[in-house]
Amino acid sequence: MFSSLLIDKNSPYCPGCGHLNVTLNLAKAIESLNIDPLDVIVVSDIGCCGLIDPSLASHTIHGLHGRACALASGISLAIENPNKKIIAVQGDGGATIGIAHLLEAARRNFNVTLIVNNNQIYGMTGGQLSGLSSENFQHEHANINESISPFNLIELAKSAGASYTCQLVGKGDFSEYLKKAITINGFSIIEILEVCPSYGYQKYSEIENLGFGTTEFTNERKPFKLNKAEIKSLINFNESKIFFESKLDKPLKIILAGSAGEGIQSAGELFARAAIKCKLNVTKKGDYPITVGTGFSVSELIISPNEIHYTGIEKADMLIAISQVGFDYTKSKIDDSTIVLADSSIQNINSSNKIIFDFGKIFGRKNSAVASLGTLINLKNFFPFEAFEDSLLESKHRDKFLPLIEKIKTFTSEINHIA
Amino acid sequence: MAPNISLIDGSKLIVESLAQSGVEAFISYPITPANWINQYSSKRFPIMTFAPDEITVAQWISGLSVAGKLPATATSFPGLALMVESINMAFMMELPLIIVIAQRLGPSTGSATVGAQGDLMLVNGLISGGYNIPVFSISNIYDCWEVTSKAVYTAVKLRTPVILLTSKEMIMTSHSIDLNKLPKIEKVEFDYYESDEKYIPYQTNKDYVPFYLPLTNNKHQVRINSSTHDETGTIKKATVSALGNTIRLHNKIQRRINEYLMYEYKKETSDLLIVSYDISAESTREAILQLNQKGIKVSFLFPKTIIPFSKELIEIINSYKKVLIVEENLSGLLTKIIYGINQPENVFKVNKIGSMITPSEIIKEVERCFQVY
Numbered sequence: 001m002f003s004s005l006l007i008d009k010n011s012p013y014c015p016g017c018g019h020l021n022v023t024l025n026l027a028k029a030i031e032s033l034n035i036d037p038l039d040v041i042v043v044s045d046i047g048c049c050g051l052i053d054p055s056l057a058s059h060t061i062h063g064l065h066g067r068a069c070a071l072a073s074g075i076s077l078a079i080e081n082p083n084k085k086i087i088a089v090q091g092d093g094g095a096t097i098g099i100a101h102l103l104e105a106a107r108r109n110f111n112v113t114l115i116v117n118n119n120q121i122y123g124m125t126g127g128q129l130s131g132l133s134s135e136n137f138q139h140e141h142a143n144i145n146e147s148i149s150p151f152n153l154i155e156l157a158k159s160a161g162a163s164y165t166c167q168l169v170g171k172g173d174f175s176e177y178l179k180k181a182i183t184i185n186g187f188s189i190i191e192i193l194e195v196c197p198s199y200g201y202q203k204y205s206e207i208e209n210l211g212f213g214t215t216e217f218t219n220e221r222k223p224f225k226l227n228k229a230e231i232k233s234l235i236n237f238n239e240s241k242i243f244f245e246s247k248l249d250k251p252l253k254i255i256l257a258g259s260a261g262e263g264i265q266s267a268g269e270l271f272a273r274a275a276i277k278c279k280l281n282v283t284k285k286g287d288y289p290i291t292v293g294t295g296f297s298v299s300e301l302i303i304s305p306n307e308i309h310y311t312g313i314e315k316a317d318m319l320i321a322i323s324q325v326g327f328d329y330t331k332s333k334i335d336d337s338t339i340v341l342a343d344s345s346i347q348n349i350n351s352s353n354k355i356i357f358d359f360g361k362i363f364g365r366k367n368s369a370v371a372s373l374g375t376l377i378n379l380k381n382f383f384p385f386e387a388f389e390d391s392l393l394e395s396k397h398r399d400k401f402l403p404l405i406e407k408i409k410t411f412t413s414e415i416n417h418i419a
Numbered sequence: 420m421a422p423n424i425s426l427i428d429g430s431k432l433i434v435e436s437l438a439q440s441g442v443e444a445f446i447s448y449p450i451t452p453a454n455w456i457n458q459y460s461s462k463r464f465p466i467m468t469f470a471p472d473e474i475t476v477a478q479w480i481s482g483l484s485v486a487g488k489l490p491a492t493a494t495s496f497p498g499l500a501l502m503v504e505s506i507n508m509a510f511m512m513e514l515p516l517i518i519v520i521a522q523r524l525g526p527s528t529g530s531a532t533v534g535a536q537g538d539l540m541l542v543n544g545l546i547s548g549g550y551n552i553p554v555f556s557i558s559n560i561y562d563c564w565e566v567t568s569k570a571v572y573t574a575v576k577l578r579t580p581v582i583l584l585t586s587k588e589m590i591m592t593s594h595s596i597d598l599n600k601l602p603k604i605e606k607v608e609f610d611y612y613e614s615d616e617k618y619i620p621y622q623t624n625k626d627y628v629p630f631y632l633p634l635t636n637n638k639h640q641v642r643i644n645s646s647t648h649d650e651t652g653t654i655k656k657a658t659v660s661a662l663g664n665t666i667r668l669h670n671k672i673q674r675r676i677n678e679y680l681m682y683e684y685k686k687e688t689s690d691l692l693i694v695s696y697d698i699s700a701e702s703t704r705e706a707i708l709q710l711n712q713k714g715i716k717v718s719f720l721f722p723k724t725i726i727p728f729s730k731e732l733i734e735i736i737n738s739y740k741k742v743l744i745v746e747e748n749l750s751g752l753l754t755k756i757i758y759g760i761n762q763p764e765n766v767f768k769v770n771k772i773g774s775m776i777t778p779s780e781i782i783k784e785v786e787r788c789f790q791v792y
């Protein structure tokens with residue numbers, strides 16, 4: 001036999017308060033289940049019922065108003081041993097402000113027992129009504145006498161998926177129900193209707209007259225289990241091999257501008273990987289509106305033989321514009337010295353340094369970003385095209401890129417020929 | 420050693436550093452610009468799940484912490500705002516947690532995909548009563564590794580929530596970095612209570628920090644309390660012993676700052692010191708390089724342990740005739756933390772909202788500083 005859960009038999013509550021009987025029944029339940037008090041973690045809320053801690057021999061944790069169930073849920077995430085009993089205690093006020101927490105605990109079916117001490121009144125703050133006060137609740141201290149029907153906590157928890165739900169009137173011995181709640185795997189909620197001689201009902205008969213009795217429901221449902229993903233380091237410490245040389249002697253700032261869905265971000269990534277292969281420092285920044293699936297999509301790329309600190313681009317050395325919306329978003333970052341490589345569909349390019357081609361028609365809209373970057377590398381040779389080729393062939397779209405690489409090469413040699 | 424260059428973003432480095440430093444659990448609620456951190460976390464921590472809101476996040480990580488699983492989360496201002504009461508709870512309970520704040524343009528919902536440095540005053544005043552929790556700031560890509568690890572160490576050694584303050588451009592930009600430049604990270608050790616004598620949860624010796632004992636142990640009763648409590652963890656009104664316990668929470672953060680103080684300081688023969696942090700420190704570095712090319716020397720100071728703001732840093736700042744503080748917000752939040760509203764005449768500022776401060780904006784102000792007086 002383990003020692004008693006109750007270490008202090010003096011009541012911390014007002015004389016006649018219903019919380020005392022709940023405390024005694026809880027102690028009886030734990031003792032008759034022969035549970036070691038140190039296998040019990042009581043998580044108490046703010047409110048009169050949260051005064052329970054010093055009475056108990058279990059571990060106790062006293063948190064915020066309304067959050068006991070959430071805190072208990074967090075504890076349950078850390079514990080796999082079903083012999084550990086996590087019991088959250090809150091009042092009707094705490095259950096009202098924290099109602100989302102108990103619905104989530106029920107939905108996930110955390111291994112937690114939640115005791116809701118419902119005396120239909122905020123005791124600690126002077127008798128205000130809660131979301132669990134019944135519409136017929138009449139009392140001189142109930143300072144706002146609104147007649148609103150209460151949440152049916154038990155029905156809510158049941159439909160959210162709790163393993164065990166129970167509502168009862170808190171007189172006499174109800175430890176059997178607490179035993180059930182504590183034993184069942186998964187989330188149990190037990191709502192206990194109570195008296196509060198200071199502000200609420202004085203007698204249990206008054207509560208029974210409102211129609212409350214005992215109801216319980218068991219839901220055959222597995223308790224929550226964490227989905228254990230395979231864990232591995234995010235960094236491959238043996239990644240890079242450097243193959244190529246670049247003649248670049250100062251930073252080069254390139255903007256790739258298009259629309260969502262044109263592969264701008266992934267083309268920027270492939271470019272950055274190619275630059276790394278050439279011993280260059282690189283930074284890559286994505287810019288897009290809040291809804292990533294529509295509007296402009298811009299990749300800002302800086303390559304440099306030196307360390308790059310400031311990763312923004314005030315004036316671009318080169319701008320690749322795939323679509324009008326991307327061009328319009330970035331055109332303030334070009335001046336007359338910027339080399340602009342643009343699709344022929346784009347209007348109003350004020351640069352004397354422009355190269356216009358029909359990328360969309362020649363390579364297809366989806367390939368334009370990669371193809372135009374490849375073309376730029378081929379034309380300007382700031383690093384070898386082979387590095388970009390390597391980067392494309394290492395990607396998961398290798399098969400798609402193989403013919404594209406040939407197409408880029410042919411295309412560039414044709415332009416060079418024309419030039 | 421030959422360089423080992425990889426393309427990496429700050430979010431990934433932060434998550435990997437958290438994991439290697441000893442974080443075992445990650446709970447979050449989706450929010451831009453912290454989403455990359457959240458995504459990487461789902462593949463990196465043994466315990467990882469999304470919670471239905473940020474109050475729940477803060478409660479779940481507190482529960483994990485008290486049960487012995489070191490937790491972290493990442494959010495932005497709107498999420499932080501919801502967490503404030505729970506962070507106060509964790510501070511009072513003395514639970515180690517790591518909260519990464521990815522700053523974005525406010526006020527309110529602001530612009531989720533625009534960076535900012537707007538939350539320094541909030542994290543400075545987060546705890547009711549003016550207590551501080553340690554706040555770390557990341558001033559370049561390598562800091563995502565080292566400063567993160569220091570934040571984890573501090574959370575565990577001081578038994579406190581800590582904040583890792585960063586911003587959109589810092590953690591959502593990819594950089595080529597030399598992986599061989601990342602120092603090896605040691606997993607932080609918890610100081611557990613090992614005696615057979617009765618455990619008094621908030622009793623400490625002169626280092627101000629109580630021993631750990633998770634709520635899962637079967638040997639000693641553990642009482643944890645968010646309300647005013649004495650060293651036994653029992654709720655008390657403002658008694659002498661309970662107030663003593665509360666005052667200790669202040670002392671442990673302030674008096675042990677040298678254990679977690681991080682900053683970067685480059686002293687030049689110059690009258691001018693530039694102070695900056697987070698993303699603006701990167702613009703400052705670039706501005707200083709460009710100034711050096713013109714033959715102009717200036718010193719710089721980048722606090723990485725930014726709250727509490729150490730006296731050691733104040734001494735450095737006070738040793739200069741002119742100080743220029745660079746940060747991406749409207750009115751100069753770090754300036755207010757250092758000087759209050761009574762900003763001295765020798766203090767200059769570069770402030771801006773909506774986009775990163777550029778090196779040329781800093782250079783312009785430096786040149787103006789040299790003209791004044």
Ligand code: SF4
Pocket residue numbers: 012013014016017018019048049119123124195196197198199200
């Ligand atoms: S105010 Fe009501 S609920 Fe609170 S202790 Fe007194 S009787 Fe109990």
